[in-house]
Amino acid sequence: MEQISRRDVLKLATSQLALASLYPSYLLSKEVESNQDIVFLIPSVSDYKAFSTPFNKRIKTTPSLIAVCRNEAGVQKALKYAAYKRLPIAVKSGGHSFEGFSLNAHGIVVDVSLINEQKLVGDQFISGAGTKLFQLYDFLIPRGRIVPVGSCGTVGLSGLTLGGGYGMFSRRWGLTCDNLKGVRMVDGRGLIIDSKDDPELLWACRGGGNGNFGIITELRYQTHAAPQTLPRHRIKFRHLSTSDAVATCKKWFETTRTLPDDAFSAFVLNGNAITILITYFDQTSKGLVNSIADALSQGATSVSPLAQEKLSTAVTRYYGRKTPLHFKNVSAGFYKNFDDLVDGIHEIFDLVTSSVGTIFQINTLGGAIADQSKVKTAAYPHRMFGYLGELQSYWENDGATEDRIAKVNEIQRKLENIGITRHYRNYPSLELKNWQVAYFGTENYSRLQKCKQKYDPENLISHLQSISLP
Numbered sequence: 001m002e003q004i005s006r007r008d009v010l011k012l013a014t015s016q017l018a019l020a021s022l023y024p025s026y027l028l029s030k031e032v033e034s035n036q037d038i039v040f041l042i043p044s045v046s047d048y049k050a051f052s053t054p055f056n057k058r059i060k061t062t063p064s065l066i067a068v069c070r071n072e073a074g075v076q077k078a079l080k081y082a083a084y085k086r087l088p089i090a091v092k093s094g095g096h097s098f099e100g101f102s103l104n105a106h107g108i109v110v111d112v113s114l115i116n117e118q119k120l121v122g123d124q125f126i127s128g129a130g131t132k133l134f135q136l137y138d139f140l141i142p143r144g145r146i147v148p149v150g151s152c153g154t155v156g157l158s159g160l161t162l163g164g165g166y167g168m169f170s171r172r173w174g175l176t177c178d179n180l181k182g183v184r185m186v187d188g189r190g191l192i193i194d195s196k197d198d199p200e201l202l203w204a205c206r207g208g209g210n211g212n213f214g215i216i217t218e219l220r221y222q223t224h225a226a227p228q229t230l231p232r233h234r235i236k237f238r239h240l241s242t243s244d245a246v247a248t249c250k251k252w253f254e255t256t257r258t259l260p261d262d263a264f265s266a267f268v269l270n271g272n273a274i275t276i277l278i279t280y281f282d283q284t285s286k287g288l289v290n291s292i293a294d295a296l297s298q299g300a301t302s303v304s305p306l307a308q309e310k311l312s313t314a315v316t317r318y319y320g321r322k323t324p325l326h327f328k329n330v331s332a333g334f335y336k337n338f339d340d341l342v343d344g345i346h347e348i349f350d351l352v353t354s355s356v357g358t359i360f361q362i363n364t365l366g367g368a369i370a371d372q373s374k375v376k377t378a379a380y381p382h383r384m385f386g387y388l389g390e391l392q393s394y395w396e397n398d399g400a401t402e403d404r405i406a407k408v409n410e411i412q413r414k415l416e417n418i419g420i421t422r423h424y425r426n427y428p429s430l431e432l433k434n435w436q437v438a439y440f441g442t443e444n445y446s447r448l449q450k451c452k453q454k455y456d457p458e459n460l461i462s463h464l465q466s467i468s469l470p
C-alpha cells in the first residue's frame with residue numbers, strides 16, 4: 001500500500017479538526033485515533049463530496065461521517081469506532097447501488113474505494129475491495145487473463161461480486177461470484193476472517209454478501225485465458241408499433257436459445273426503438289452467431305457492420321457514462337422464456353414505448369450460469385432462468401423524479417401481476433414487498449441469516465434490504 005502523501009496528511013489534519021468539533025470524544029480516544037490507515041470526513045471538509053456522492057443522483061442521503069480506509073487496519077479501526085459509538089455501518093465500494101444502500105445518514109459510511117491493489121498470482125487474481133471494473137480489465141487483459149464481470153467500467157468489483165455479477169463472458173465461465181475463490185473480511189465484531197477457514201462465508205458472499213456480514217477487504221478469483229477479440233453485431237429497429245416490438249421480442253427469445261456459450265445478447269426496448277446486441281469471443285462460433293444475427297436482422301432498420309476489435313478496445317465500448325446521473329433502475333425479473341412474459345407483454349411494452357426515457361432491457365444468462373452443480377456452492381439462487389430483465393429510467397433534473405419513479409413502479413407492478421416474482425439482488429428496488437424471497441429464495445435467506453448471526457450478531461452493518469438476524 002502506498003504511503004500517505006503530504007497532501008493527504010493535510011487533508012487528514014483538516015478533517016480531524018472539523019471532526020473534533022463534532023465528535024469531541026473521538027480525538028480523545030487513543031483507540032480510534034486517525035493515522036495513515038484511515039481518513040475521516042465530515043460534510044464541512046473539502047474531500048467529503050468526492051466520497052459522499054453516489055452514482056445515482058436521485059439518492060439524497062447525506063452521511064454525517066465517512067471513514068475512508070486505506071487498508072484492512074483502517075477498516076478495523078472504523079469498525080471499532082462504530083461499535084464503540086453504536087453507529088450503524090454502511091459499506092461503500094463503487095457507489096453504484098441503485099437504491100443507495102452504500103450510504104447512511106446517521107451512522108458511519110466505511111468507504112473501501114482506496115483499497116484497490118491488484119495482483120496476479122499464478123492464475124489467481126487477488127484484488128482489494130475498492131477495484132472498479134475498468135481497473136480489473138486494465139490490469140488483467142494485458143496479462144492475457146480475464147474474470148467474467150459486468151460491463152460498466154465504474155461499477156465496483158465488490159458490490160458486483162457480492163450480489164452475483166454477470167456480463168458478456170458469464171455464459172462461458174459463470175457469474176462473477178462463481179469465480180470467487182476466497183475473501184478476507186473484517187466482520188461485524190471487528191475480527192479478520194478469511195473464507196478459507198469457513199466455506200459457508202464463501203457460499204454467502206457468492207450472491208448474498210452486499211453490506212450484510214462484514215466489510216470485505218480482499219477478493220480472490222479464478223482467471224481464464226483472455227480472448228483476443230470480442231466481435232459484435234448491432235441490429236436496430238425504429239418506429240415500431242407495440243405489436244411489432246412484441247413480435248421482435250418473441251423472435252429474440254426463440255433465436256437466442258441456440259446461442260453458443262461464448263456469446264451474449266441483449267434486447268433493448270427504448271421508446272419505440274429496439275436494439276439487439278450480440279457479442280461472442282470464440283472464433284469457432286462465428287458461423288453460428290452470424291446465422292443467428294442474420295435471422296434477427298430481417299426487417300431491421302439498420303445493421304451495424306460486425307466489429308472485429310481487440311478485447312482491450314472492445315470492452316471500453318460498454319463502459320457507459322462515468323459521471324453520476326439521476327436514475328431509477330430495477331430488476332424486471334428472471335424469465336425462462338417468452339411465455340413467462342406473454343400475458344402482460346403488450347400492456348408493458350405499451351407503457352415503455354409511451355414513457356420518455358424508460359428502457360426495458362433483457363439479457364441472456366444460461367450457459368455456465370445454469371450449471372446445476374453451482375446451486376450448492378453459491379447463495380445466488382436463480383440458475384434455472386436463462387434471461388434477466390431490467391427496467392431503466394434516466395433523467396437530468398430533480399423535477400422529473402416523481403413521474404419517472406411512478407412509471408417504473410407501475411411497470412414493475414404489471415410484471416408482478418403476471419407472476420414475475422424472482423429478482424436480481426444487484427438490481428434492488430425498495431418497492432419489492434417480499435424482497436428476501438425474491439432475491440434469495442426462502443431456504444437461502446434463512447441460511448444467510450445464520451451467517452449474519454455468526455459474523456454480525458449486533459446487526460451493526462445494515463441497510464434497508466440487508467439480511468436480518470434470525
Ligand SMILES: Cc1cc2nc3c(=O)[nH]c(=O)nc-3n(C[C@H](O)[C@H](O)[C@H](O)COP(=O)(O)OP(=O)(O)OC[C@H]3O[C@@H](n4cnc5c(N)ncnc54)[C@H](O)[C@@H]3O)c2cc1C
Binds near residue numbers: 091098
Ligand atoms: C451503470 C450500471 C451498470 C451496471 N452493470 C452491471 C452489469 O453489467 N452486471 C451486473 O451484474 N450488475 C451491473 N450493475 C449492478 C451492480 O452490480 C450493482 O449496482 C453493484 O452492487 C454495485 O457495486 P458497487 O460496489 O459499485 O456499489 P456500492 O453502492 O458501493 O455497493 C453496492 C452494495 O454492495 C455492498 N458492498 C460494497 N462493497 C462492499 C464490501 N467491500 N463489503 C461488503 N459489502 C460491500 C454495499 O454495502 C451495497 O449494499 C450495474 C449498475 C449500474 C449503476
